[in-house]
Amino acid sequence: MREDTHSEDRWTDADWRQGATRALAVCPRQGLRLARDHNLADLGWLTKAAYAYTDDRVWEPLTLPADTAGAPDTPANALAELLTAITRHQHEHQQRTVERLTEVLDSGLLSAEVIEPSLYYRAKAYEDLDQGAAARAGMRQVADADGRLAPKARRGLANLARLAGDFPTALAAVPTLGWKGRHHRALGDIRWSQADTAAAGAAFEAGRAEAEQHGAPGERAMMQVRLALAVSFADPDRADDELALAHQLLGGLDQRSSTLLAKVVALIKDAGTSGVTNGAQGVNAEIEAAGLPSLHRFVELVLAFHHAVRGEDQGLAATIDRLRALTATGDFAYFTDIAHYMAGLPLPEPSTTRWTKSEADVRSAWHGLVRVRQEHLLAGN
Numbered sequence: 001m002r003e004d005t006h007s008e009d010r011w012t013d014a015d016w017r018q019g020a021t022r023a024l025a026v027c028p029r030q031g032l033r034l035a036r037d038h039n040l041a042d043l044g045w046l047t048k049a050a051y052a053y054t055d056d057r058v059w060e061p062l063t064l065p066a067d068t069a070g071a072p073d074t075p076a077n078a079l080a081e082l083l084t085a086i087t088r089h090q091h092e093h094q095q096r097t098v099e100r101l102t103e104v105l106d107s108g109l110l111s112a113e114v115i116e117p118s119l120y121y122r123a124k125a126y127e128d129l130d131q132g133a134a135a136r137a138g139m140r141q142v143a144d145a146d147g148r149l150a151p152k153a154r155r156g157l158a159n160l161a162r163l164a165g166d167f168p169t170a171l172a173a174v175p176t177l178g179w180k181g182r183h184h185r186a187l188g189d190i191r192w193s194q195a196d197t198a199a200a201g202a203a204f205e206a207g208r209a210e211a212e213q214h215g216a217p218g219e220r221a222m223m224q225v226r227l228a229l230a231v232s233f234a235d236p237d238r239a240d241d242e243l244a245l246a247h248q249l250l251g252g253l254d255q256r257s258s259t260l261l262a263k264v265v266a267l268i269k270d271a272g273t274s275g276v277t278n279g280a281q282g283v284n285a286e287i288e289a290a291g292l293p294s295l296h297r298f299v300e301l302v303l304a305f306h307h308a309v310r311g312e313d314q315g316l317a318a319t320i321d322r323l324r325a326l327t328a329t330g331d332f333a334y335f336t337d338i339a340h341y342m343a344g345l346p347l348p349e350p351s352t353t354r355w356t357k358s359e360a361d362v363r364s365a366w367h368g369l370v371r372v373r374q375e376h377l378l379a380g381n
Helices: 013-024 026-037 044-055 075-088 094-107 112-128 132-145 150-163 167-176 183-193 197-213 217-234 236-250 256-269 276-290 293-310 313-326 333-343 359-378
Strands: none
Touching: 075 094, 075 112, 094 112, 112 132, 112 150, 112 293, 132 150, 150 167, 150 183, 167 183, 183 197, 183 217, 197 217, 217 236, 217 256, 217 359, 236 256, 256 276, 256 293, 276 293, 293 313, 293 333, 293 359, 313 333, 333 359
């Protein structure tokens, strides 16, 4: 079948790469059982399979022996617990992920090669838990080691710079990231945050195409969700189509954060219409259950957009108060600035956010998106 280049249903190179990646997920399942049952010490080949399993964030189900619970007592058990923690972070509260990975790291049983993913995924969990200092320390440790996950850690540091409102530092890092550091994703996040939805959409489309070239369905789905996010503020009709494709690409994957973000996108495209406030309450409940508090801020940003479009001053004021409380640590504080810009309100005090454009340009762009939505609704859409 590999040589078939003419039949209508032949596999593309991307299909073969995706199939190979998914097939490797069998190796950890079977290999970990063998390693545990026979107390194998040389886990080199299994470590490579474990990296292949985590590379694209597809998160195929990984059913491990029931007795992986508790502190690991052999290298095989430690590797099994590591993969269990990484896989289950899509289903468990992120604090539990931190606890699992800390226990594995403290066991001292991991080989040097797999300490790196333990630190990286713990740092990501810290980020989701709004523990920015711990997240930065973990990402810096992985980046400085210059190992296999260093490009992802450097992207993580760029992302954390953006969350802290340091957009020039985040933008300066983009050319150094490349495919492994998901440069298009980093650039798109910088652009949409400044209401440059066209540039953000172009970056996410480029990221989706690059993911397809590399046979990376997980990244492709993430880029499609972000593309829907970028266009949802400016073009709700197109957002419908992009969101439909996002749900299609997410099918069969296990990406809880992206799935929840897609629900936020649905609220953005409906902003200004009835039902958004109740819908936001439902999404917030799911976010709370998932242990992904960073996404609460996205919901509040949607509500700020919604109230600004409808001219609901009281609702907007309450939303800004909630955003201020949610961003008290400093991360995402620029969302509070954006909420003011949307409604054409002055900032109560000078902002610490450093944009890549002038503050006036960013303010004008966000307020412009509110006017575009108002006109869209007045036209009967």
